[in-house]
Amino acid sequence: MTSPDLRHHGDVDAAPGLADFAVNVRVPHPPxxxxxxxxxxxxxxxxxxxxxxxxxxxxxxxxxxxxxxxxxxxxxxxxxxxxxxxxxxxxxxxxxxxxxxxxxxxxxxxxxxxxxxxxxxxxxxxxxxxxxxxxxxxxxxxxxxxxxxxxxxxxxxxxxxxxxxxxxxxxxxxxxxxxxxxxxxxxxxxxxxxxxxxxxxxxxxxxxxxxxxxxxxxxxxxxxxxxxxxxxxxxxxxLEASHRFAQEAEEHAAYATQQLGDLVVVPPKAPFLLVRAPKGAREALRDKGIAVRRCDTFPGLDDTYLRVAIRPPEEFAVFVDALRVVMEEAQ
Incomplete structure (x- = not known):
């Protein structure tokens, strides 16, 4: 029997009403x-x-x-x-x-x-x-x-x-x-x-x-x-549009990395990044209306890791502000 945790994906974390940083789809609907x-x-x-x-x-x-x-x-x-x-x-x-x-x-x-x-x-x-x-x-x-x-x-x-x-x-x-x-x-x-x-x-x-x-x-x-x-x-x-999107995503990733600093585990090469945060950060973010992907369902990671979808700077700022509050509260 397969462990049910292996079937956990970001769409489960992204409940209705939450700002979605859990799912890695670049846009909410097709162009x-x-x-x-x-x-x-x-x-x-x-x-x-x-x-x-x-x-x-x-x-x-x-x-x-x-x-x-x-x-x-x-x-x-x-x-x-x-x-x-x-x-x-x-x-x-x-x-x-x-x-x-x-x-x-x-x-x-x-x-x-x-x-x-x-x-x-x-x-x-x-x-x-x-x-x-x-x-x-x-x-x-x-x-x-x-x-x-x-x-x-x-x-x-x-x-x-x-x-x-x-x-x-x-x-x-x-x-x-x-x-x-x-x-x-x-x-x-x-x-x-x-x-x-x-x-x-x-x-x-x-x-x-x-x-x-x-x-x-x-x-x-x-x-x-x-x-x-x-x-x-x-x-x-x-394909031309996809290449432009990739260049734009690279710029957004650079912004996200600069905003989060040492919390980013490795520089992201995909439209999401791995973040290290205190235990309970995911639940605290959820209480503030922010959905991120839990990572303790990935072999080799625990609940101090979060996967965060990279969004345009004006959207990502919402996540950054909420995480700063959660970090301050954790201290």
Whole structure:
């Protein structure tokens, strides 16, 4: 039986009525041009998702990453990708923690042994020795916001699965392995484009592996609106906008780091940061109307850590002011 704490995510912390610094979605809703694309696709909901729409979406993803269409597996959200991984039937899996917990849930529920590779200090990769045939890691890693170097990732033992759900928030994506044929890369489109409620993601990998992952999925696994969203978000205009968003996010991260100072554990490379605060700070912030992500559900962290979504300076100032009051009260 999987520990229920591993299924805890930021949306649970972000209760209605609270200022949301718990969920990592960049915007509360899709931009107008994307909403228009999705609205125009509503008239097709009376028909089943078409092969043409699926091929169009796969081709858009392939062009975006310089891959072939048969190296793309479209997903009903990146979380579905984690649920498919046990189909690879690894003997034993290493999961780098602190990190997103859904991969561990999937493997443990499938009865596949999991070994933790726990990082500490600055949460950067060091030499990893593990008797495994598959390793899973996030890059940038959730919740530490660390961006690992490509070369360090390639040294991990066994087959490598990299969760790049937040890579499009890094200007230029310098450490991405999306072009590497030997790596299985998972991508999400929901964070940057405000699509968490729609579910849209994809795998990049070799065709044989993707066929194994796809085997046994239900017919029409990805809906028409998701196919349209994937196509739209991989087109040149969207990629240009995504790059601008990443540069803007980098500026917002610099502001957040400057405001919080020594409370920030490592300089953030994703649209969230890991903060060290006194015990009880999360509950105290909640009492003041602020929601942040608890971190004691991540292996390797305890309740003195908080994950905080980075927002524009005028919004982030609300969190900073509330945290200062909580820190003063704690003293």
């Amino acid at each position: 107008d041009w994307l909403r228009a694309r999705l609205a125009a696709a509503l008239d097709d909901l009376g028909r089943y998702p078409s092969r043409h729409a699926e091929e169009r979406a796969r081709e858009a993803v392939a062009r975006r990453h310089g891959r072939e269409p048969d190296e793309v597996l479209l997903l009903n959200g990146a979380a579905e990708g984690f649920a498919l991984l046990p189909k690879l039937r690894p003997r034993r899996v290493a999961i780098v923690h602190p990190g997103f917990t859904e991969p561990e849930v999937a493997f443990r529920d499938a009865g596949i042994p999991v070994e933790h590779v726990l990082l500490d200090g600055d949460f950067r990769l060091r030499t990893v020795e593990a008797d495994v045939d598959l390793t899973v890691i996030g890059n940038p890693t959730n919740p530490t916001s660390v961006l690992h170097a490509r070369n360090d990732l390639k040294k991990l033992p066994g087959r490598l699965v990299v969760d790049e759900a937040f890579m499009d928030a890094v200007p230029g994506e310098p450490e991405s392995l999306a072009h590497d044929e030997d790596v299985l890369v998972l991508r999400s489109l929901t964070k940057t484009w405000g699509l968490a409620g729609l579910r849209a993601g994809y795998f990049l990998g070799d065709p044989d592996t993707l066929q194994r992952l796809a085997h046994g999925r239900p017919h029409w696994p990805v809906g028409s609106l998701t196919l349209e969203a994937i196509t739209a978000c991989c087109e040149p205009a969207a």
